[in-house]
Amino acid sequence: MNQLIKVDVKNNQQVLSARDLYNGLEIAQRFSRWVDKNFEMFEENIDYVPCTSSTQQNQYGGTKEIDDYTITISMAKELAMMVRNDNGKRYRKYFLKLEEKWNDPQEVVKRGYEILQDENIQLKLENKKLKPKATYFDKIMASKSLMITTTIAKDYGMSAQAFNNLLKKLKIQYKLGGIWYLYSKYQENGWVSSSTRIIDNKPRIITKWTQKGRAGLYKLLKAHDIVPMIEKLDVKTVTIGG
Structure with a gap:
């Protein structure tokens, strides 16, 4: 026609x-x-x-x-x-x-199928937008390795010094004799693992975060609207797309 x-x-x-x-x-x-x-x-x-x-x-x-x-x-x-x-x-x-x-019935069915396809595509896009948040937490829970503060700080786009000061400000840890210690309410949570090494003929305590501690930090920081860089990028993508 x-x-x-x-x-x-x-x-x-x-x-x-x-x-x-x-x-x-x-x-x-x-x-x-x-x-x-x-x-x-x-x-x-x-x-x-x-x-x-x-x-x-x-x-x-x-x-x-x-x-x-x-x-x-x-x-x-x-x-x-x-x-x-x-x-x-x-x-x-x-x-x-x-x-x-x-x-025409065939055209009605065809339009219905196209609507379903569009809805499926939209659902996939929405799931893709949500995926980075789940991926970061899943990665924490899946890993068994210990992590130094510098590595976790990079997840938040910070230096180790800035990240340590942030945790101090939030009353999560304090510094004594050049060593960072968790406040008593977090000490028994299995968040950190410490070992002693000899550096320049002097014993030095090395503290690393467990994945349980990393997950605990994630939840505490998120309660203060502080999220990893991957989630910040995800929010920007949703805003631009919306």
């Missing part, structure tokens, strides 16, 4: 420009008067929605925005019926064929 007028699909409904129909029907009166005379029997936001369209302003290619309406196929069919000439009959028949094809 040859296209008589441009018809789009929005919100699972066939719609077109009232201006395009007005021009196709070759209405003699002004567009605004045609609208005032014929739109009273239709409901705004159900049969039609006000909008604008572009038109050429001069021979040099300039354009300007003019008033228009997005109307349903059903409304367009009735408007065509009101025009008692060959154009009105031709457009009415065209809209009837479009409605017949739109309501």
Whole structure:
């Protein structure tokens, strides 16, 4: 079927420009008067929605925005019926064929399948946005190795010194004799593992974080809106995409 007028699909409904129909029907009166005379029997936001369209302003290619309406196929069919000439009959028949094809069971099933595909794609995108948060915590729980403060600090985009000072500010640890110690409420949680090494002929205590401690820090810091860099990137991606 040859296209008589441009018809789009929005919100699972066939719609077109009232201006395009007005021009196709070759209405003699002004567009605004045609609208005032014929739109009273239709409901705004159900049969039609006000909008604008572009038109050429001069021979040099300039354009300007003019008033228009997005109307349903059903409304367009009735408007065509009101025009008692060959154009009105031709457009009415065209809209009837479009409605017949739109309501064909095969077309209904096809549209339903496309909607399901779109919903599945959207669900996958949403799951992908959520995945980095779960991945970071899952990585913590899956690992059994001990970690130095520098490594954990990098997850948060900080230096070891800045990260240690942050934990001090949050009353998680304190420094004594050049060594960091957990406050008593965290000491028995199995968050750290300490060992003694001889460096420059002097014994030195080396403290590393267990994965349980890393997970504990994650929860405590998140309660203060401090999250790993991977989750910060995820929030920015959602904002841009939204």
